[in-house]
Amino acid sequence: MNRLFLVVFIVAAFFLVGARAQEWRQIQPMVSRCSDVKKLFGLTNCDRPVTDYDSAHYGLNITFTGGKRSRNPMVARVIIVFKKWISLSDLENDLSGYKILPDGDLVDSRIYENQEKGISFTVREFLSGREKYVTSVVVFPKKVVVGRSKTK
Amino acid sequence: MIDELRYLGESESILVSRNMGGTQDSSVTVKAGSPIYLITSERKLPQDELNRLKANLERLIDDPDCSKFIEKLNSNLPDSNTVQIQGRELVSKKFDGGLIENFDRTRKQYGFWIGSTVNEAYSAVTNLRGITFNETKYNRGGLHPWPGGFHLTLVELSGQQSNTLTLIHELLHMHYLPPVGQKGVLSVDHNAMAIAAQKSLVDSGIVKSPIQITGSSAYYFQDALVLACGKVRL
Known part of the structure; x- marks a missing residue:
């Protein structure tokens, strides 16, 4: 019985840590507000125009819209910098729709950007590109595609 | 040929x-x-150019505003960069010296290069061999003003200023120690550098409130560097 409890505890802890490592995914630019950010990360207030938050897994930099007097401002953009780089396949399975761009002066780094999803990954390549790790993510407002019908 | x-x-x-x-x-x-x-093969940056870059770096660091900003930048950069590849954890810890020590270490362990094989869009690149300057841009004095970022620093820089700020940008990518058994460092990325620059502008008293990161993080970082250190004439 005790052994079963231990296994359940370990599995639950594993999923809890995994979920906490990706809680940033719940913030959506131009949808999420200061109140959502406070609730998600247990903050008492949102510094404006920028709130920084440091978790065990990543550093977060959230830019808000509106002036300092706005009561419940909206999230405009989020930057997530990982403390331990994460495999690209763990963050994104479907890379269709992503543009792969050079990352300026860092020779072994690429930007994977999807305007329609409003996300870009900074990806460091190892072993001649066979292993790809995400060093940081930028979440920005999704680009609305005009004239594309969802149904045929 | x-x-x-x-x-x-x-x-x-x-x-x-x-x-x-x-x-x-x-x-x-x-x-x-x-x-x-x-x-055209890349070649080592000539000794007189290296000496000139180091002297320019020392002059920038002598400026109180620039020095304070660089000091805060150093403390705001991530403490380490870590990745687990094929079951092996590689960790690059932040270099504990200043920029001049980093310059000397980079010269000794990696090297400064110059060549025309660097993509024409960039003033320099950081790679496993060290730092390679774009020959055309180096001789012309790089880009001025920077074509992106938050546009607070649309100032004309001299060639020497531009090359020295490019040097600082690349040195900070490399401001980490190699993981055990490795030659190259896991260099810090542009988003981490932009966030560190945003905090450091406030921490060093150059601006009162954070300036939003809106465009490319690489340009944002460079603009912040120009704002803090661009007034020093070289």
Whole structure:
């Protein structure tokens, strides 16, 4: 019985840590507000125009819209910098729709950007590109595609 | 002997090369009819240029505003960069010296290079061999003003200023120690550098409130550097 409890505890802890490592995914630019950010990360207030938050897994930099007097401002953009780089396949399975761009002066780094999803990954390549790790993510407002019908 | 490669496709294309300044693949965007690159081998930056860069770096660090900003930047950069590849954890811890010590270490362990094989869009690149300057931009004095970022610093820089700020940018990518058993460092990325610059502008009293990161993090970082150190005439 005790052994079963231990296994359940370990599995639950594993999923809890995994979920906490990706809680940033719940913030959506131009949808999420200061109140959502406070609730998600247990903050008492949102510094404006920028709130920084440091978790065990990543550093977060959230830019808000509106002036300092706005009561419940909206999230405009989020930057997530990982403390331990994460495999690209763990963050994104479907890379269709992503543009792969050079990352300026860092020779072994690429930007994977999807305007329609409003996300870009900074990806460091190892072993001649066979292993790809995400060093940081930028979440920005999704680009609305005009004239594309969802149904045929 | 071939001394120039030219792209003959009809539209813009991205080419991937394994010989552009490092052991990793590198890509370059080329337009129809344009030279891909001139076949000129990279060479070590001449000693007199190295001495001049170091003297310029020392002059920038002598400036109180620039010095305070660089000091805060150093403390705001991530303490380490970590990745687990094929079950092995690699950790690059932050270098504990200042920029001058980092310059000396980079010269000794890696090297400063110059060549025309760096993508024309960039003033320099950081790779496993060290830092390679773009010869054309180096001789012309890099880009001024920077074409992106938050546009607070649309100032004309001299060639010496521009090259020295580019040097600081690249040195900070490399401001980490190699993981055990490795040669190159896991260099810090542009988003981490931009966030560190945003905090450091406030921490050093250059601005009262954070300036939002809106465009490219690489340009944001460079703009912050110009704002803090661009007034020093070199």
